[in-house]
Amino acid sequence: MEIKLWINDKLIIDNVEPDTPxxxxxxxxxxxxxxxxxxxxNCGLCTVWxxxxxxxxxxxxxxxxDGKHITTLEGLRKEAAExxxxxxxxxxxxxGFCNPGFIMNVLAMERDIENPSDDDIKEYLSGNLCRCTGxxxxxxxxxxxxxxxxxxxxxE
Amino acid sequence: xxxxxxxxxxxxxxxxYELNQKKNNVIVAGNGWLKLRKRQxxxxxxxxxxxxxKITENDEEFRIGAMVCLSDIENHxxxxxxxxGAVKESLRHIVGTQFRNCVTLGGSIFGRFGFSDVLSxxxxxxxxVELYKGGIVxxxxxxxxxxxxxxxxSIIVKKKPLRLAYSSFRNQSTDFPVVTCAVAIGEDIIxxxxxxxxxxxxxxxxxxxxxxxxxxxxxxxxxxxxxESNMRASAEYRRHIAxxxxxxxxxxxxxxxxxxxxxx
Ligand SMILES: Cc1cc2nc3c(=O)[nH]c(=O)nc-3n(C[C@H](O)[C@H](O)[C@H](O)COP(=O)(O)OP(=O)(O)OC[C@H]3O[C@@H](n4cnc5c(N)ncnc54)[C@H](O)[C@@H]3O)c2cc1C
Ligand code: FES
Ligand code: FES
Numbered sequence: 297m298e299i300k301l302w303i304n305d306k307l308i309i310d311n312v313e314p315d316t317p318x319x320x321x322x323x324x325x326x327x328x329x330x331x332x333x334x335x336x337x338n339c340g341l342c343t344v345w346x347x348x349x350x351x352x353x354x355x356x357x358x359x360x361x362d363g364k365h366i367t368t369l370e371g372l373r374k375e376a377a378e379x380x381x382x383x384x385x386x387x388x389x390x391x392g393f394c395n396p397g398f399i400m401n402v403l404a405m406e407r408d409i410e411n412p413s414d415d416d417i418k419e420y421l422s423g424n425l426c427r428c429t430g431x432x433x434x435x436x437x438x439x440x441x442x443x444x445x446x447x448x449x450x451x452e
Numbered sequence: 453x454x455x456x457x458x459x460x461x462x463x464x465x466x467x468x469y470e471l472n473q474k475k476n477n478v479i480v481a482g483n484g485w486l487k488l489r490k491r492q493x494x495x496x497x498x499x500x501x502x503x504x505x506k507i508t509e510n511d512e513e514f515r516i517g518a519m520v521c522l523s524d525i526e527n528h529x530x531x532x533x534x535x536x537g538a539v540k541e542s543l544r545h546i547v548g549t550q551f552r553n554c555v556t557l558g559g560s561i562f563g564r565f566g567f568s569d570v571l572s573x574x575x576x577x578x579x580x581v582e583l584y585k586g587g588i589v590x591x592x593x594x595x596x597x598x599x600x601x602x603x604x605x606s607i608i609v610k611k612k613p614l615r616l617a618y619s620s621f622r623n624q625s626t627d628f629p630v631v632t633c634a635v636a637i638g639e640d641i642i643x644x645x646x647x648x649x650x651x652x653x654x655x656x657x658x659x660x661x662x663x664x665x666x667x668x669x670x671x672x673x674x675x676x677x678x679x680e681s682n683m684r685a686s687a688e689y690r691r692h693i694a695x696x697x698x699x700x701x702x703x704x705x706x707x708x709x710x711x712x713x714x715x716x
Binding site: 297314315317335336337338340343349350351352354355356357359360362401404405419420421422423424 | 454455456457458459461482484488496498500547548549551553554555625626
């Protein structure tokens with residue numbers, strides 16, 4: 297089937313099998329940040345943006361992206377690196393496998409919610425599982441990152 | 453993983469319906485549930501280009517297209533004002549933001565899943581399912597209908613004056629619920645839905661006087677449903693949690709409206 301889509305603003309016109317999963321397709325296009333952490337839509341490791349909205353690339357069929365824009369971590373390198381420093385400062389990662397999906401969702405939240413409360417942060421990110429850490433490092437990193445973006449000091 | 457020989461964007465409901473009459477073809481919505489089925493389909497019928505992703509409203513009702521994703525419902529101000537935030541409460545625990553940006557109201561209601569928060573919430577309101585061939589059916593009747601090859605077009609929620617609240621209990625956040633509970637208090641009736649028993653949600657309707665003794669109402673109503681055991685909880689545990697949730701859910705309305713709860 298023919299598909300036309302933009303991956304990180306690059307136009308692609310392609311011929312694909314009708315049941316090509318979005319996740320595998322994006323990895324085939326070199327977006328190796330995207331991971332398959334589960335088979336059941338639970339882990340959030342495969343998070344990408346479709347028209348700016350965070351979605352699970354393991355779940356929506358690739359054909360749903362026809363005529364649309366997909367953004368992956370590869371398209372947000374600068375911002376991802378910026379937030380990555382907050383994660384590193386807080387010792388918020390161990391194996392790092394969950395990181396790309398987590399970062400994609402944090403960056404989406406930063407755009408979506410002006411001043412997220414602690415509960416907003418926990419709720420927005422609840423679909424990003426991490427099997428190594430206890431989430432507290434990530435939570436501190438997110439709070440400090442949001443405060444930095446808003447030009448205020450994070451309360452500890 | 454979704455496996456198929458062909459993938460078609462239906463150009464009309466009629467085309468989607470015709471294609472769906474073949475046993476080997478299937479409608480795809482958010483693909484959250486469908487992709488877990490281990491089956492090779494003939495044609496997957498995509499209904500995402502039929503303008504079914506809108507929520508409209510007039511003085512009498514909300515009309516929510518089948519392809520509206522759960523997060524759009526969760527964030528819909530007017531629907532949440534009407535339900536006192538109960539709709540948001542019923543959806544916000546489902547997996548995560550990204551998931552709720554994918555999966556749809558149509559897929560959730562058509563699926564009539566036993567664990568469904570969505571069905572538990574909508575069944576307690578004055579709500580209806582619009583089917584392409586089957587017409588408009590009350591939600592509580594639709595929940596009991598056998599699966600067929602019709603197309604769910606929209607969900608209609610009548611703006612009947614109701615006081616609504618929702619509660620669910622999960623062993624762990626983002627997991628399937630162990631029990632769900634929605635309560636609607638109308639002019640002189642109280643309706644309670646209990647779902648995830650783990651059977652699909654069902655309702656009990658009584659005169660408003662029934663809940664004057666709330667402890668007794670919660671016990672009797674919880675006991676009127678059947679429960680089963682599975683890996684998440686035993687039947688007896690579920691019955692007990694249902695009783696607690698009914699009490700707490702009615703109390704949420706009481707806290708909001710004080711004594712006026714009975715004086716609508
Ligand atoms: C891991 C996981 C966890 C979940 N947790 C919860 C939870 O805690 N609470 C909860 O309430 N729900 C939960 N769900 C269910 C979820 O919220 C959706 O209800 C489910 O994914 C179906 O919606 P969908 O849009 O993905 O539909 P799909 O998976 O695309 O379709 C589901 C079924 O409905 C049919 N269908 C879809 N739309 C139509 C239509 N318009 N007309 C006719 N047939 C149609 C499809 O053919 C298919 O058979 C969970 C699902 C998963 C996968
Ligand atoms: S791979 Fe786990 S949610 Fe997509
Ligand atoms: S750091 Fe290992 S899964 Fe999150």
